[in-house]
Amino acid sequence: MDAFTALAEPTRRSILEMLSANGNLAATDIYKKFRASPPAISQHLKVLREAKLVHVEKRAQQRIYYINPEPMKELEKWIHQFAANTEKQFTALDALLEREKAKLQNNKEKKNG
């Protein structure tokens, strides 16, 4: 699952927000923060791992979750490309505005001349 789809789910976004606020969290601490059952939360953690939004380290009996900054950059990349497309459209608008300004100027000169 790609980062976008993984991020579309509110529980997974909450998990990411917790991790970014705390740096890292044990799986058991993440479970405690939700009303949903630990197996349900565990499924969400699995999706986040597969999307490489988080990674896990085993420490003694605990599984510690960390946030991965890299996939977040993917989102930025998409926004960047979206911006490039929007920019194209506005460049066309710039050209249109220049043409319209020239028309207005011509009309004015005709009136005065």
Place this chain on the structure above:
Amino acid sequence: MANKTTITAEPNKQELFIIREFEAPRELVFRAYTEADLYEQWVGPDDLTMTVEKMDAFDGGSYRFLHERDGHVYAFHGVYHEVLAPERIIGTFEFDGLPETGHVIMGTTKFEDLGGGRSRIVHQSVFQSVSDRDGMIQSGMERGVTQGYDKLDNMLARLQEPNTASA
């Protein structure tokens, strides 16, 4: 030289901001947003044929425009909640080509006077969900990649030829 577009889309939020300055008074930019024959000249990718089917830019009016490529037609429509010349347009936007209807975006565009014949638009889109917003950003990306930058160069050259528009 050219003015730069600022796009803000914070992770996990349902909104998107677009900010851009123009070397033209806001009255003129406002017209480019509300007059069909002007709107057709700048909205949409250059490899699509853009047709404004309806554009009743007044409070309670509606609009519908079509993008056509290789026989495929993509329609967009919405209603104007408020059209206050030359300051503000508030309205809805919906792409008819989605698998299901009901994914409506609310848009507010403000036109600011910067003096000296310059102006700035500040646009906010509010989506019904984060995935609606991110999906739209993602589809915009794919379109851009297939279109390629060589096409962009051609388009810019064509647009800059003096007075090729129907004057």
